[in-house]
Amino acid sequence: MSWRHITIARFGGPEVLQLSQQDTVPEPGPGEVRIKVFAAGTGFTDTFIRRGRYPGFKGKLPFTPGYDLVGIVEKTGPGVTAPPPGQVVADLSITGGYAQYAIRPAQYLVPVPRSLDPAEAVCMPLAYLTAFQMLTRYRLLPPGATILVIGASGTVGTALLDLARHFGLNAIGTCSAANLPVVAHFGATGIDYHADDFVPEVRRLTAHNPGGPGVDIAFDAIGGAHFARSFACLGPGGLLIGYGAQTMAQGRAGLPSAALGMARLKLWNALPFLFSNRRAEFYAITARRTTHPDEFKADLAALFELLRTGAIHPIVVDRLPLGAARSVHARIDAGGVGGKIVLMPWED
Ligand SMILES: NC(=O)c1ccc[n+]([C@@H]2O[C@H](COP(=O)([O-])OP(=O)(O)OC[C@H]3O[C@@H](n4cnc5c(N)ncnc54)[C@H](OP(=O)(O)O)[C@@H]3O)[C@@H](O)[C@H]2O)c1
Numbered sequence: 001m002s003w004r005h006i007t008i009a010r011f012g013g014p015e016v017l018q019l020s021q022q023d024t025v026p027e028p029g030p031g032e033v034r035i036k037v038f039a040a041g042t043g044f045t046d047t048f049i050r051r052g053r054y055p056g057f058k059g060k061l062p063f064t065p066g067y068d069l070v071g072i073v074e075k076t077g078p079g080v081t082a083p084p085p086g087q088v089v090a091d092l093s094i095t096g097g098y099a100q101y102a103i104r105p106a107q108y109l110v111p112v113p114r115s116l117d118p119a120e121a122v123c124m125p126l127a128y129l130t131a132f133q134m135l136t137r138y139r140l141l142p143p144g145a146t147i148l149v150i151g152a153s154g155t156v157g158t159a160l161l162d163l164a165r166h167f168g169l170n171a172i173g174t175c176s177a178a179n180l181p182v183v184a185h186f187g188a189t190g191i192d193y194h195a196d197d198f199v200p201e202v203r204r205l206t207a208h209n210p211g212g213p214g215v216d217i218a219f220d221a222i223g224g225a226h227f228a229r230s231f232a233c234l235g236p237g238g239l240l241i242g243y244g245a246q247t248m249a250q251g252r253a254g255l256p257s258a259a260l261g262m263a264r265l266k267l268w269n270a271l272p273f274l275f276s277n278r279r280a281e282f283y284a285i286t287a288r289r290t291t292h293p294d295e296f297k298a299d300l301a302a303l304f305e306l307l308r309t310g311a312i313h314p315i316v317v318d319r320l321p322l323g324a325a326r327s328v329h330a331r332i333d334a335g336g337v338g339g340k341i342v343l344m345p346w347e348d
Helices: 044-050 124-136 154-169 177-185 196-203 226-231 255-270 287-293 293-307 322-334
Strands: 004-009 017-022 031-042 068-075 088-092 101-105 146-149 170-175 189-192 215-220 234-240 279-281 316-320 340-343
Touching: 004 322, 017 322, 031 088, 031 177, 044 279, 044 316, 044 322, 068 101, 068 124, 088 124, 088 287, 088 293, 124 154, 124 287, 124 293, 146 154, 154 170, 154 340, 170 177, 170 196, 177 189, 189 196, 196 279, 215 226, 226 255, 234 255, 255 279, 322 340
Parallel strands: 146 170, 146 215, 170 189, 215 234, 234 279, 316 340
Antiparallel strands: 004 017, 031 068, 031 101, 031 340, 068 088
């Protein structure tokens, strides 16, 4: 039986995404399962990989992109006892999601409740898990605390706003003017970062906080020099969580700028007494999954439960067939998507 997937044979722009056909369905090896993919997430990190700039994946070429997927286990390979065939699962695959079939290690797969919409469920493994772990695994804020979300209209940004609302936190988010309604939709205060310098604006908005002006946690994936601006938005004892180097990924800053940003995080964390007890951390989902695999599974399962009970509401802006992958990447490159575009590999 023939099946389709997207391949990348060289790094570059959206044009390197090719729709390819295979004639035989792949067989799982030891420790692997074959997943029939219902929904493949797309996002900035896929474009980062497509450009050949992502530190966690540089090849081999050709490969199939797709950082996260939801599908049903069709067949298990030798030695696999769970998940069984017929189980719907989610995977943080890093690559391989843009396909009708994926062969994946069984190790990190997490069961997905049958009642969930696969397109909404696929927002969980990368975007929502990143947001959830950054919000819960470093410092648990009490209801009423304030967070700052840089890039609040993105897939991780909206997940942070959605979870902040669920946890009773106040959120301030930076985004482009066109995306201010996305931020307001989650009950957060938006700042158009093109029009205003967000640092004084955040300090003005938090001027009456009991502990002093500034937010309790700031989340920043822009990286480089931008980390210093987010750090300046922290109140005394506040925490900056860096989780990306977006300007470097887009080619708008070089590796030295990203490295300087990382060095700053380390300095702030090492010498908090010089910075009003403000600290900084760097979060990376794949590194944390390697060091804390049980936590990864527990947190993803907790998110599926929040989704099942209607406590969180991911924004799926479009559901498109595999053949739309190029135009999806062009839209992500242009910015301002305002949520997640999901590829539905079996829908034409
Ligand atoms: N460390 C980890 O484990 C981890 C996990 C997931 C993602 N990430 C990283 O997180 C970043 C965001 O991912 P995503 O999937 O949320 O991307 P996305 O959906 O493309 O969102 C990125 C957002 O950034 C905003 N933006 C761009 N430049 C900005 C600036 N100077 N100031 C404020 N906002 C700006 C854009 O907002 P407007 O269009 O409104 O301008 C866009 O909505 C990427 O760098 C990704 O690689 C890291």
